[in-house]
Amino acid sequence: MARIVGIDLGTTNSLVAYMDQGTPRIISARGERAMVPSVVALTDNGLIVGDPAKEYLTRDPERTVYSVKRFMGKSLADVHDELAYFPYTLAEKGGVIRIKLGEKSYSPPQISAMILKELKIRAEAFLGESITKAVITVPAYFNDSQRQATKDAGMIAGLEVLRIINEPTAASLAYGLQEKTQGTIAVYDLGGGTFDISILKLKNGIFEVLATNGDTHLGGDDFDQLIADLFLGEIRTQYGLDLSAHPDHMQAVRLEAERAKIRLSEELKTAVNLDLPDGKGRFTRELTRDQLEQLCTALVERTLGPCRLALKDSELTPDNIDEVVLVGGATRMPLVRQRVHALFGKQPHCELNPDEVVALGAAVQADILSGGTTDMLLLDVTPLSLGIETMGGVMSSLIRRNTTIPASAKEMFTTYVDGQTGVDIHILQGERELAENNRSLARFRLKVPPLPAGVPRIEVTFLIDANGILNVMAKDMRTGETQSIEVKPSYGLSDQEVERMIEDSFKFAADDVSARKLIEARLDAGALITTTEKSLADGGHLIAAGEVEAIRTALSALTAAKDGNDSRAIRARMADLEQAAKGLTVAMLDDSLKQRLQGKKVSDVT
Amino acid sequence: MRLRRVFFSLNEQEHMNRRTTGTEDRRELQMARSMCWHCQSEMAGEYFCDRCVKVQPVSKDLDYFTCFGLPRRLAIDPQTLETKFYELSRAFHPDFYQNKSDAEQTISLDNSAMLNTAYRTLRDPIQRAEYLLDLEAGSVKEIRTTPPADLFEEILELQDTLDEFRASDRASDNASTLRTKLQADRATLEQRQQDMDAQLQQLFGRWDALQDRGEATEQARAERASILKSMRDLLSNRTYVKNIVNDLVATIA
Structure with a gap:
């Protein structure tokens, strides 16, 4: 199997590593630093990456992009508060962030791809072979969109991303391999832009993640x-x-x-x-x-909350933690070390270079996947709960956060309204009670025969694979009708689809059911008005003047309702209009049939 | 159109099957008939074909205890369980199947997901007991909507106090009196939880001892039914009290 490299795609710096006969090593280009600053600049001679680009931060700040990781898988609204700090211009096209560099705009995955490409070239030059496969790390607390955006970046750079792994778990692999540690460890990872805490159990080559928590906007x-x-x-x-x-x-x-x-x-x-x-x-x-x-102080304090939550989720107290490992450049700050020391009651370890340990771990995981390392195994968890929306707009979790993956769960649901003919399976990610406060991953519809409420039995199955990709299946136990989808976050779709989906999500940004109903009703009403007007123009002469008048009255009633805020009134006026225009539709059908039959022999049509 | 969660056993269908055929017979039947999906040879191996060494799908009828090679007992040594979990993780995990065929990758994924669920269930004593009840008695997971009889008065009063507290001005003297009362109620209920846990432990012990004796007498059967019923009642009371305590803690927090 072709060699797989491990890549740490960081907010500030990025690195690539490979496994050299059982030992992970960082790849450095001749005479250059191993770390590639995650900076991309547009110069008069084209795009440049890394250290040379960093010089342009002050020389040409408007055309020099840094900290792009903060924008991965995000919309402009998500990062609204920090925009003022960035000298380069961020725009939005259909809900996707675009970074303006000269005449062109680039999405965050495209910018990240430039950094990945630089690492790929370095690895190829160093190893003397073509590199097409990689394991890339992300903060453990990245959500599905952010992970997918990272995968897309790899794809754009010409790398097949075999696995996205979590940075603190990657660090633990490198740490465990080097220190031959056994026991329970906490990995405190404060990077350039993100914070993660993971608690793991290391035993005989098994790295079992017990809990993970963090903040994707703190670094x-x-x-x-x-x-x-x-x-x-x-x-x-x-x-x-x-x-x-x-x-x-x-x-x-x-x-x-x-x-x-x-x-x-x-x-x-x-x-x-x-x-x-x-x-x-x-x-x-x-x-x-x-x-x-x-x-x-306040920022450092903010990291302690997630640490306590992770301890709670793993049902451990600080006393149960054997070792604390520091990862990420920001953990060099004495204040951070003090606070971590105070929380866990023990001196944190920092033997490994906190800048390199993540990339080294990624190389270890790459080697496991290529079949090279067989004595180590990482059992990771899903960082956020997954579930579906149920009665009252509540999120019902099927797979709780910190569940070991691969994971599957099945649960039985039923209908709420008599004669319901379909159920919406709305898939959510997050920890909040209400569906609207969580991230919507996907939705689909399952048909059910009309039965009294509570009678249908709908079995919903979730399956998360080792890459954290979710598959959802819904089955009507009575009819055997089955629907399933692979839940690909918006970034996994084609550009067009991504943009349309995000546009939609903006349209429904209120996340408020009634607002959504109103928007949908208005859209449908608009479509009906357009088609009816066209029919009237084409076929108005086919019906009685009184009927035309009735249609016009219904049309203006619907137009008025559409401008109002009552979705039910819109639906009612739509029904009125459809009723009024029934005669017109029939007349037009007859007419077109007649025209087609003209000039044909009876034998042609029978 | 919204969905409503139905609280009944996921294994309902399986139980109906079990009741008609009997779990043990059924499994033996399954084992005897099973052939390697790959080389079609009759298998003697547990999770891997003895002949072609391909990974085999874990049967859907295999219960979690059997999967871990454990007897159906409520006392489980966490170390033994963990060791077996790690061993099976090494056998099934998709990381080790990256270069294998699609069929093997699918089996590895399904087996791993099942294994993780089994481990999560057996690791926690309460979930383990609920699972065992489900296996033994086809338990419909009861969600209590009324307080257990012996706590009826107390809980009704508590609900009133909670309502009053919620409606009160948090800074007022009344609120602080109510809070003190609620703290006391919380202590009582937590003590109650501990008592129930102790009773459960006792029942678990009785269950295991009965299973160990393996008697097939009428008396043993009656005891078995009585233990299962007591366990079910206790577990549902425990869940009820736990929810009340959670609600209480969230309210006064």
């Missing part, structure tokens, strides 16, 4: 932003300068904030220097570790 970037905001505020008061009009300076401030943060992991105070525009000279200040920690 080193957020710390940098707080520090940058502090500097920007001071520059405003001291110099009367609003740097937001200067994207290059905004970037310089952000980068200086990041560097200061990094320096303060080693030092207790550091000097900050920033050149100002408009001949205003230089902004200088000293930043101490205390000041930094004061700024960042």
Whole structure:
């Protein structure tokens, strides 16, 4: 089997690794750093990636994309609050984020694909063979869309993504392999843009994930932003300068904030220097570790909630955790280490390079899948609950979060209304009680014969495979009628379909059933009005004047109802119109039949 | 059109089959007849064909206890269970079937999913007992809608207090009095839960002992039925009380 590489596609940096005779190794290009900054810039000579692109962050900030991972599988509305911070232009086309680079726009998976391509080229040059298959890591708490967007990025880069694995579990594979650890470990993974906590049991080569939790919008970037905001505020008061009009300076401030943060992991105070525009000279200040920690405490605290939840879900207390492993560049901050130490009551481990451990783990999983490693096995979980919508708009979970995958579940449902002829199977992902507060993954309809409420027996089966892909089957136990679908999140569909689906989801953004009904009724009413008007124009002469008048009256009644807010009134007027236009429809049918028969012999039609 | 969850055993159909044919006979029949899907040879192996070594689908009729090679007892050593789970995970997990045929990949997926469900069920003592009841008596999972008789008064009063508390101004003295009362009720109910757990443990022990003796007398049959009934009642009371406590905790939180 062809070699499979492991890739850590990070918010800030990305890496590729391979398995070299039982030991995972990071691939580095000749004379270059192994880490490829996840930055893509459009220059006059075309698109560039990595370290060279990073130079353009301040030189040409509007055409240099960084932290694209934050936008994977998201809509513009999802990231609305942070838009102001990004110097490059984000637009939306049919609900999908587009990043403008010069004349063209790119989706986040396309930008990520450029980074993946760079890693692919490096691996090919290093290994001297063509690389077409990869395992790519994602934050454990990524939802289905974000995972699918990552898969698509791989596909665009010419890589078959054999498996998407969770970053903290990948880290545990590398850690377990190297340290030969047994017991229960907690992996605390604070990266550039995301936070994950996973609790695992390691025993004789089995890596069993007990629970996972996290926050997909919390990472080193957020710390940098707080520090940058502090500097920007001071520059405003001291110099009367609003740097937001200067994207290059905004970037310089952000980068200086990041560097200061990094320096303060080693030092207790550091000097900050920033050149100002408009001949205003230089902004200088000293930043101490205390000041930094004061700024960042609230963010670090935010990571502890998910840690407690993960402990609770695994039915463990901090005492039961044998070792705590730190992953991600942001865990180099002393404050983070203190808080993690305090929560778990033990010194966290940081022997492995927190920047590399995820890619190394991905290489291990790649080797397992290619049949190379057979003594290790990862038993991962589904991070979010999956279920369907039931009576009252409530989510009924079939597979609870932190269930080991592959997983299957079956449950029996029945109808709620007498004579119901179909049931909507609406598939949801999330932890909230109400369907509308969870993510909608898909819906389909199962036909059932009309029976009194409560009589039909509908068996719904969920099956999640090792890749976390969900299959849903609904079966009417009485008739044997079966419907099933593979639930592909919106990103798994063709571009056109993705855009249409997202457009729809926007249309129904209120997620409010009555709002949705109203929208649907208006759409249907609009279609009926158009066709009826056309029929009147084509065939009005075929019916009596009184009938035409009746249709016109019904038409204007429906038009008026359509402008109102009552979906039931719209449906009622639609029925009226259909009734009024019945004669017209029949007359037109007769007429077209007559025309077709004209000039034909009787024998031709009988 | 919405759906309503139906609370009855998923295995209802299977139970009807079992009742007519008898579980044990049926399984033996199944085993005896089973042939390797791949090489068509009669199999002697448990999960893999002895001849061509291909993975075999786990029979739908195989109960979770048998799957783990355990007797149908309520006391299970967690270590033994875990060891067996890891062993079977290594045998079935799709990661090890990436280069195999589609048929084998499908079997590996189904087997793994079944194994994970079986492990999750047997690992938890309550779920294990509910599953055993389901197997032995074709239990319709009863969802109690009225309080258990011996708690009737207490629970009705508690519901009133809860309603009153919900309607009250949280900052008022009345609310704090009610809260204190609710805290006390919570302690009582939690004590009650512990008592029920202890009773359940006792029943589990009696069940296991009876099974170990393996007597086929009329008396043994009667005891068996009585234990199953007591277990069912206790389990449904336990669920009821647990829901009440959860509701209470959420309200005063």
